[in-house]
Amino acid sequence: MDGRKRTFATLTASAVVATLLCGCGAPAARVDGARQAGLAFEQALADADYARACTLIAPQTREELEENENKPCGPALEGQALSAADGVPDTQVYGRQALLRLPTDILFLSQFADGWKVTAAGCAPQAGEPYRCSVKGG
Template sequence: MKGRQPWVSARAGAAVAILATVSGCGSSQDTPAETAATSFYRALDTGDETGACAWLAPKTREELEKSSSKDCPNALRAETVTSPGAFRDVTVYGTMAQIRYAEETVFVTRFRSGWRVMALGCTPQAVGPYDCEIKGA
């Protein structure tokens, strides 16, 4: 994971602090788009990979399973998903939202059932789209 501490190894020590930052850094209420990302990381933090998978967009989940040749929960266990760091801001346009954290950017998308994580572990590139650790097609 490019030199960052894996989520799995960071769980025990930093969980509370990370959850505080992911959930809005003191903001009183998440937007629905933020809630999807927050819920995903919270589920990972509590070891509920199955719950975390439920917060992924279907295409993202499909790509994750395809690229790892594992089902989604096991693929997430194998992935070294890191803490995104402190929440910075969220930008929403229609069915899409970009949530920027200190360490990475997350893209979420809206379905009729609610917002789901489309890409995470994203870092900007000099040219072109973000490079993401996990994403849909």
């Protein structure tokens, strides 16, 4: 009986530790993926290649942008006058969501089947409230 109790305790403790380790932190690959997607978006803005930047925007955000501006994504994005940023962003990733803080822009991203996509751009913090973003989903 003592052996069985020990086995039960060991198995349960192992399960708890496994739970601790899984799904809670962001692996380096995921952080890097979010960072690269954000930087690619900023580079497309810097190159004024809005068609390329639009391929890096999440579907719902893109639809919202096109509906609000009543234009295709490229011209609609150009009209937002987003300032392109460079440098190494401060990247925070939780699960499939990420926040990138660049010197002159803040981006929110989400992981999709075909990679990380920008869900909000041109964001600025507001005390106690969600970030105010020039481009965002519904």
